[in-house]
Amino acid sequence: MANPILVRAQTAHGVTTVACLVKHPMDSGFVKKAGKLIPPHYIEVIEFTHNGKTVLTGFWGPAVSRNPFFSFAFKGGKKGDTVGIAWVDNKGERAAVSAKIA
Amino acid sequence: MRRWLLLLLALAAPVAAAAAPNPAADRAAFQGWFRHLFPQLPLAKYVDGPYNFSASERAQWQQIMELPPYGFAVDHGKALFDARFPDGAGYASCFPHGGIGIAQDYPQFDPKTGRVVTLPIAINRCRVAHGLPKLKLTTGDLADIDAYMVRTSRGHKIDVVVPDTKPALAAYEAGKEYFYSRRGQLNFSCASCHLQYPGHRVRGDTLAPALGITASFPIYRSKWGNMGTLVRRFIGCNKNIRSAPDKPDSLAYRDLEYFLTAMSNGLPIAGPGARP
Amino acid sequence: MRGAAVVLLALGIGFAHAAPAPDLAAAKVAVAAADAAAGRARAAGDQWMPTLAALKAAHVALARGDAAAAVTAATHARHLALLSLRQAAEQKRLWRNEVPRQ
Amino acid sequence: MTGKGGCVKHELRILALAALCSLVPLAARAAPTAADIAAGRKIAFTKTLGNCIACHVIPGGAQPGNIGPNLTHIRVLVPHRKDAYAIIFDEPARKPQTPMPPFGRNHILTPAQIRQVIAFLYSHK
Numbered sequence: 306m307a308n309p310i311l312v313r314a315q316t317a318h319g320v321t322t323v324a325c326l327v328k329h330p331m332d333s334g335f336v337k338k339a340g341k342l343i344p345p346h347y348i349e350v351i352e353f354t355h356n357g358k359t360v361l362t363g364f365w366g367p368a369v370s371r372n373p374f375f376s377f378a379f380k381g382g383k384k385g386d387t388v389g390i391a392w393v394d395n396k397g398e399r400a401a402v403s404a405k406i407a
Numbered sequence: 408m409r410r411w412l413l414l415l416l417a418l419a420a421p422v423a424a425a426a427a428p429n430p431a432a433d434r435a436a437f438q439g440w441f442r443h444l445f446p447q448l449p450l451a452k453y454v455d456g457p458y459n460f461s462a463s464e465r466a467q468w469q470q471i472m473e474l475p476p477y478g479f480a481v482d483h484g485k486a487l488f489d490a491r492f493p494d495g496a497g498y499a500s501c502f503p504h505g506g507i508g509i510a511q512d513y514p515q516f517d518p519k520t521g522r523v524v525t526l527p528i529a530i531n532r533c534r535v536a537h538g539l540p541k542l543k544l545t546t547g548d549l550a551d552i553d554a555y556m557v558r559t560s561r562g563h564k565i566d567v568v569v570p571d572t573k574p575a576l577a578a579y580e581a582g583k584e585y586f587y588s589r590r591g592q593l594n595f596s597c598a599s600c601h602l603q604y605p606g607h608r609v610r611g612d613t614l615a616p617a618l619g620i621t622a623s624f625p626i627y628r629s630k631w632g633n634m635g636t637l638v639r640r641f642i643g644c645n646k647n648i649r650s651a652p653d654k655p656d657s658l659a660y661r662d663l664e665y666f667l668t669a670m671s672n673g674l675p676i677a678g679p680g681a682r683p
Numbered sequence: 684m685r686g687a688a689v690v691l692l693a694l695g696i697g698f699a700h701a702a703p704a705p706d707l708a709a710a711k712v713a714v715a716a717a718d719a720a721a722g723r724a725r726a727a728g729d730q731w732m733p734t735l736a737a738l739k740a741a742h743v744a745l746a747r748g749d750a751a752a753a754v755t756a757a758t759h760a761r762h763l764a765l766l767s768l769r770q771a772a773e774q775k776r777l778w779r780n781e782v783p784r785q
Numbered sequence: 786m787t788g789k790g791g792c793v794k795h796e797l798r799i800l801a802l803a804a805l806c807s808l809v810p811l812a813a814r815a816a817p818t819a820a821d822i823a824a825g826r827k828i829a830f831t832k833t834l835g836n837c838i839a840c841h842v843i844p845g846g847a848q849p850g851n852i853g854p855n856l857t858h859i860r861v862l863v864p865h866r867k868d869a870y871a872i873i874f875d876e877p878a879r880k881p882q883t884p885m886p887p888f889g890r891n892h893i894l895t896p897a898q899i900r901q902v903i904a905f906l907y908s909h910k
Contacts (some may be wrong), residue, residue, distance in 0.1 A: 309479070311474050311478060313473055313474055322433070324470070324473050325473055325474065326474040326475075326476065326478065326479075328479050368634065369627065371632035371633070372476055373480065374476060374551055376470065376473060420696070435784075436783050436784055437783060439783070440783035466877060499718050502720075521826065543731055568806050577762075584778055587778040587779070587781040588729075588768075588774040588776070588778040589726075589774055589778075590729045590770065590774070591729075591731055591732075592732070592763070592767075592772075592886075592891045592892070593886040593891070593893065594733045594770065594877060594886045594887055595884065595886070596781060598781045599781075599884045600884070602781070602783070603781075603884065604852050607850065607851050607852045608849075608850045608851050608852070609839050609840065609850045609852065610838065610839050610848050610849070611848040639696065646732065647729055649732045650730070650731060650732065651725075651730035651731065651732050651734075651735055659728065663704055734893070759892070761893060762892065763891075766890070766891055766892070777881065780882065781882070
């Protein structure tokens with residue numbers, strides 16, 4: 306896959322912690338290479354779901370680092386449930402992945 | 408008369424010590440220096456570099472390491488490593504044990520060319536032997552291949568051999584002189600920061616100890632946003648002290664890597680690493 | 684716009700005073716001396732980045748025909764190169780002081 | 786000593802004389818102005834200039850390093866400004882093992898800039 310997302314979701318004491326690593330250049334559009342600006346290319350919206358229901362929506366932008374690492378926690382997740390991650394960037398490219406809570 | 412002889416001997420001893428390079432004695436003194444600085448810190452822990460000295464950085468790092476940022480580079484490096492050359496061979500054919508678990512034996516001294524060969528340079532040599540162009544030694548595909556090969560060597564004890572021959576010892580001694588010589592407009596040596604002040608802070612950055620510093624390379628630096636080899640870091644260090652950097656494949660950097668890695672013999676390979 | 688005019692004027696005055704041929708010849712000599720000193724510093728394995736920056740400025744000024752600026756930059760570059768040469772010569776002896784002993 | 790080394794020494798001696806000449810008016814200089822203090826502050830906190838904050842704690846500087854001494858009470862550490870000038874100008878001449886760069890000798894800062902830094906450092910009571 307061109308744009309892989311690595312996910313780790315674990316639950317303990319009723320709290321599920323999701324950590325993910327998203328492969329993306331996240332070019333801000335302000336950096337020059339050989340005198341020419343690298344065109345902006347960054348994730349605009351990233352959505353995290355739990356069994357299909359949205360639990361977190363992130364509005365990212367050019368200030369987020371390349372290959373971002375992101376982690377958050379929510380209540381109500383159980384072992385074996387599905388966590389989904391999907392993003393869309395400013396060029397309309399998208400990627401999605403789902404994983405089971407361990 | 409006997410007193411004169413003793414005095415002569417006492418005078419001659421230090422001269423002899425300075426004249427004949429002795430990597431084993433140097434290593435004992437080098438590691439002893441760090442043990443003296445941080446008596447509580449086990450030797451194997453030095454490979455974690457700055458994270459030994461800052462609790463907050465360590466906590467962040469441990470969280471990051473759940474999904475290491477160099478993961479993509481290792482996967483990419485493995486794909487490149489496993490790909491065949493146009494002549495049908497692969498990287499595995501150039502190295503002992505098929506290139507798996509051997510990073511601890513580099514850099515090596517090549518008696519044929521009389522030069523030190525680091526792992527990235529060995530990867531390029533392999534390419535040239537099979538009719539392919541060299542790759543950039545600092546970052547990109549080569550750093551990814553390096554990352555994969557180092558990943559397969561994790562935990563192996565660093566074992567850099569300095570043969571007891573004149574050219575090998577000369578290369579070692581040149582690397583040692585480079586490490587301790589002050590250079591650049593700011594008048595720093597490698598030792599000024601990484602031997603005298605490990606664990607101290609330069610602005611917000613914690614200085615890594617020279618001992619074990621090579622064990623985590625190549626590294627994913629958040630500042631870079633991708634992988635970089637040890638030579639890339641040498642170049643960055645030189646620029647920081649306003650010293651014009653050498654070429655990535657220069658003898659100066661090869662010898663420096665030779666000396667520096669030899670000082671960490673016995674410590675485990677911990678690369679690829681992640682640094683701020 | 685006015686700023687640019689002032690700069691142009693200043694350059695013009697510079698020309699008027701520094702343009703005569705002997706000055707440009709002197710600048711060439713100064714730049715050549717700086718080049719030689721920087722070459723020796725490189726050979727000694729201790730080139731400073733500010734030396735290279737000053738040297739570049741000297742060459743640019745010379746190409747522009749600004750003899751006064753070329754001499755100033757070249758003199759600075761030569762001073763820095765000499766300082767780095769002294770550093771390299773001293774370190775041949777002093778580096779051993781930084782080696783830990785047991 | 787080779788001929789080459791001797792030549793370097795000679796040329797550097799002339800340079801040192803020039804540097805000394807710029808030292809002479811130090812004593813006669815008027816009290817530092819607010820502009821001097823502001824300029825010194827900028828030099829002390831800017832990486833491409835003095836970057837003093839990289840190693841020293843200085844009042845008003847964020848994320849200081851801890852390699853050199855805390856300069857909050859520089860008046861106690863170094864009572865005389867001319868000693869501070871000597872330290873900033875060429876500390877390795879006094880202590881060869883110091884990590885402090887020779888700011889004046891190596892032309893990292895000009896004598897005027899060093900005086901501005903001193904004006905800033907001594908502006909803390």
